[in-house]
Amino acid sequence: MDNASPSLLDHPVPTEITGAGSLAVERFTRLLSGFVLRLLIFCFVIALCGVLSRMMPGDTLEVMLSTDFARGLGAGEVQQLQETMGLGGGIASQVWDYWGKLLSGDLGYSIPHAAPVLQLLLTALPWTGLLILGAMPVFLIGGALAGIEAGQLPGGTVDRWVTPVVTVLASLPPFTGAVLLLLLFGILWPVLPTGGAEPLFPSTEHLGRAMGVLRHAILPMLALALHELARFYFLARAETLNLAQRDFIVNARARGISPWRLRWAYIGRSLVPACLSRLSDTLTGLVSAVFFVEIVFSYPGTGYLIYSAILDRDYDLLQGAVVFMAGVVLLMNWLIDGLSAHLARRG
Structure with missing residues (x-):
């Protein structure tokens, strides 16, 4: 066995190759960690925007009813409009419904712009x-x-x-x-x-x-x-x-x-x-x-x-x-x- 030809394991890998490989892995890790961090920030923006937007005084229906054209509606008609426009229930249910639509790729529908x-x-x-x-x-x-x-x-x-x-x-x-x-x-x-x-x-x-x-x-x-x-x-x-x-x-x-x-x-x-x-x-x-x-x-x-x-x-x-x-x-x-x-x- 002493006279056997040396195996590949007997030859050390050049430091240039190992250094380049570790540098590539380090670059990929940094890119991946940066992407994950921004993805978490994006999810936080989605959650925050859904809640903060609905904390403003009034809603779409109240703005529409403030015009002379929409006055004279009964309470039942207003409630029906709220349900139709997705404004019924509390903030939690509205935000939950919006997140569900967002996950399906639907950004929603603008009623004022139709x-x-x-x-x-x-x-x-x-x-x-x-x-x-x-x-x-x-x-x-x-x-x-x-x-x-x-x-x-x-x-x-x-x-x-x-x-x-x-x-x-x-x-x-x-x-x-x-x-x-x-x-x-x-x-x-x-x-x-x-x-x-x-x-x-x-x-x-x-x-x-x-x-x-x-x-x-x-x-x-x-x-x-x-x-x-x-x-x-x-x-x-x-x-x-x-x-x-x-x-x-x-x-x-x-x-x-x-x-x-x-x-x-x-x-x-x-x-x-x-x-x-x-x-x-x-x-x-x-x-x-x-x-x-x-x-x-x-x-x-x-x-x-x-x-x-x-x-x-x-x-x-x-x-x-x-x-x-x-x-x-x-x-x-x-x-x-x-x-x-x-x-x-x-x-």
């Missing part, structure tokens, strides 16, 4: 997505570029002029910024539309309609972008100050790299993981900010839909919109966290 909740959400979601996607390049690219310029020369012209302005913008809530933009560009200098998503009489041509939609979206997009611009400006400025002391930046400057290439290929690429991590936290702020912005500009997105649901005490629409948006935000947050962690490990 349409399924899912249909209303699918109609409003593209308008909200247009505002968020249109605002992202403004605060991501604009904030990062301005922060890089300010961080490369602390105390310079850009830093002295831009930093105070961005500091003031950071102190403005999204509602205040939207009202100021509405006052400036809609009333004092009326060059842009102040409400709605399209003109009263949209163009029949695709290009003309697209231009009308873009003009109506400019002010809401700017209001959202101003709300988030300060975060990425100060992030890029701080990261640029730290990167300026790194060896690869010092060597690049010593080799005479052009300023544009230094900003884009060296500093800009190094800021991507940090910006993605900040974007993960920004998604929640964007969704909450778009709620107020859409109210100010009467924009027909999910925020304005939630606002109308609160006024009408439309429980199904309110719950469906909140649950739907919470699911979208948590999913996007999970994906961005995974991508930023992957980029950070790659360096």
Whole structure:
């Protein structure tokens, strides 16, 4: 047996292979734990929304009966309407019925809008997505570029002029910024539309309609972008100050790299993981900010839909919109966290 050929067990597995395998397992475990955590948060949002929405004073039927058109109904007719609309019984039974419908994939039916909740959400979601996607390049690219310029020369012209302005913008809530933009560009200098998503009489041509939609979206997009611009400006400025002391930046400057290439290929690429991590936290702020912005500009997105649901005490629409948006935000947050962690490990 001493002269037998050595078996596979006699050769140790290379540490590079075992290290790569353990690293892959660690990444998968972190992704899975992050997904489970967000799933638990999503379930908590469902439970909380079902209870809190029904604790508001009044209900859908009381709002409808407050109009002159619905007056004069007897007590029996009102009770029958309550049962038909799913408002009979206590809060516990109503919440239990809603959870049952939700588990079957039914978001409910909006009585004031006379349409399924899912249909209303699918109609409003593209308008909200247009505002968020249109605002992202403004605060991501604009904030990062301005922060890089300010961080490369602390105390310079850009830093002295831009930093105070961005500091003031950071102190403005999204509602205040939207009202100021509405006052400036809609009333004092009326060059842009102040409400709605399209003109009263949209163009029949695709290009003309697209231009009308873009003009109506400019002010809401700017209001959202101003709300988030300060975060990425100060992030890029701080990261640029730290990167300026790194060896690869010092060597690049010593080799005479052009300023544009230094900003884009060296500093800009190094800021991507940090910006993605900040974007993960920004998604929640964007969704909450778009709620107020859409109210100010009467924009027909999910925020304005939630606002109308609160006024009408439309429980199904309110719950469906909140649950739907919470699911979208948590999913996007999970994906961005995974991508930023992957980029950070790659360096």
